[in-house]
Amino acid sequence: MPPAFVHRITKYDPADRDAHGHYVGVDDTESDHGPVEAAYLAAIAAFAKACDVDRLEIREPGVAGAVHFGGEPRVAGHGLAGLFPPDLTGFHDGAKVSLAVALELVRIMLRGQGAWCGLEAGNSFAVDVGWDLYVYVGSDRQCPDVVARTRELGLFPEPVTASPHAADLQEPGVTEAADADFWTRLRSMLASERTVLLEENHVRNAARWHRLTEANLDAVRAGLTPRALLTVWPDLNPDVDAVLAALPEDGSVEFVREAQDGTIAHVFADSADYQELAFLVADATAARALSAYVDERHPLACAALPDSDGVLRARW
Template sequence: MEPPVGGRGLGGLFPPDLAGYHDGAEVSLPVALELVRAMLRDQGAWCRLEAGDVFTVHVGWDQYVYVGSDRLCADAVARTRELGLFPEPMTTSPYAAELEEPDVTEAADEGFWARVRTALASRQTVLLEERFVHNAARFHRLTPENLDAVRTGLGPRALLTVWPDLNPDVGAVLAALPEEGSAEFVWEAQDGTIRHAIVDDTEYQEFAALVAGARAACALPTYLDERHPLLCAALPDRDGVLRARW
């Protein structure tokens, strides 16, 4: 195994907070080439590179590269063979988004935010999970007072999941972790920041020491069929159309 690469291979391509790295983001050709390299090196980042129906590049989990074009590329195919690689024709990429069934089809429109406000009216505080790419997320403790500010700062096309608020009895949350398997542990540190980590049953004791002093916490299931949030929707584009493919 290669040693882990900080920033999932995105260092120098995007800011440390990954602003600009989201579904639908436009990138330059040099950045696109570096993203392909990062995926081939298995550095952590993964994305589909697409220019509408004109050109696509997908990197598979097996590190096969699937290049799609709206025209024949005989010279490119010949050059690829000269380099010692083995291009083969295919009708479609197995990683085409159209082949996947979406998990979420509801748009986070004004109706969604009205339901969030209703939840806040009864609960006062809820936890918002903002998943701006598939394997990265931010968490926010929503209140009636900060809802609009948090909403303004959400990443484009993010998947939004609303959960009950963090529990101030951190010890009880730790004690309720599954005896086998893993969970996503979310906690509010003493400085007020919300942090999260995937922890499995072999790490509980060490992890309890890490979160000592936390103000509040919760444990979320890691398996999709075990997750039962209050609300879930994806952010539409500015024209109101939901194009995010979750």
């Protein structure tokens, strides 16, 4: 259950909302990287202190949209440089962080630098950052003194029924756990296929790729990110020219290729990009094109890693 009390905290005066609750004032929707941003962080910290919370759990993390051909992240490292290593180790669903790190994550989200996540402390406390500097803070107590302090900071805390980002309001995604049966089925696939391609989504819009064999399965499994989403595809094709020739005339694809050093990367491309794509992957040793459209993607298997107690808590 989410926390019982939820406040929507914004810099927007309720007097400047229309009859439907839409803000019609003149304040912009960007962080000022200054005193207003600091006020948001101070208010969240005050709510956390009132709820006796000094550590929070990262939930449903993601980074800026999937890499498109020729595209660049909005901010290098999605704003996470200095908080997490370049491979984002430690930034995953269920990871515990200090309140100080959690506040820096909120700062990144307020600035729209690319990374996002929910932050929770059991049923006691939760923070969701939405669009346009809308922040939702859930608490297991009413915190009237903190509400008053938030107003003193120049912000407007308004009680609401629930955060629109609350997990219980979302449609369930992947419900299959990568349990013992999943790994048994995967071993059976490898016995017949010899090699398959494993996509490991450690955060939304980012993936690590592994060519699985019976020989390396246990080692790859041991290194997977907790609560990762695992999707199994047919193996890469060593005939890269054939993969390029079979690309659809229209639409978008996710092109996965293996470099000569064994690293595997992916990029999204439209039909207009195919000529440049062919140049980009000229040195690839194997490749596979996956449809970019959800209803056209048909993996061999898909499941999320459960926790050590066997319970599936990841939200995908």
